[in-house]
Amino acid sequence: MVIRPPGLSAFVTLGDWLAISPDISLRAVNALSMAVIVWCTHHLLVRAGVRTLSRRIGVAFVALSPALLDIFTMAWSEPPFIALTLVALLIATRERTWHWEFVLVVLFTAMFFVRYVGPFYAAPLALVAALVQVRRSGWYLALLRAGTALSMLMVLPWLWLMRNKDISGYLTGHREPGGGTLLDP
DSSP states (O other): OOSSOSHHHHHHHHHHHTTOOHHHHHHHHHHHHHHHHHHHHHHHHHHTTOOHHHHHHHHHHHHTOHHHHHHTTSSOSHHHHHHHHHHHHHHHTSOOOTHHHHHHHHHHHHHHHHOTTHHHHHHHHHHHHHHHHHHHHOHHHHHHHHHHHHHHHTHHHHHHHHHHHHHHSSSSOOOOOOOSOTTOO
16 A cells, blocks of 8 residues: 555554554554643643643643544544654754754654655754754754754655555555645635
8 A cells, every 4th residue: 555654554563463453553552642642742831831720721722622532533643643743843842962863863754654744744843953953053063963864854755655656656646636726715
């Protein structure tokens, strides 16, 4: 299959190897993703200096969000993707030693393998990571580190996209256009 990245399927397959049903595996992935999202929300609000009551209300809004709760009842890739994105944001918004750049590369790559749009989220996160790192490393080194992380991010996705093209003739599978224009609505 080329129309969807293999990340969510890999979680289900891992569960199957451990004799866990796909239903339970997906529920576990969604539950873990929700826990990570709530945890990251809390830490981002702490880092932003939000007062305790406001932070608790903000975390509650995220934890009880009808949109999130609805998504988490489905066998979709959004829950792990949101969790990976927030973990990357948590790391990108703090000053880091160089080894954290490799963690960002792994997270950025995982974002691609969970949802093909991952690199489009990774690019602004890398820019944020560079801006945060400027104070510690200077402009040149901060941009070099972010650029290197983005370059390394694209190695495995590029190989995967070339595999898809060899199989189907398309990078992310054949898709039917939706029709209409942006101005129609």
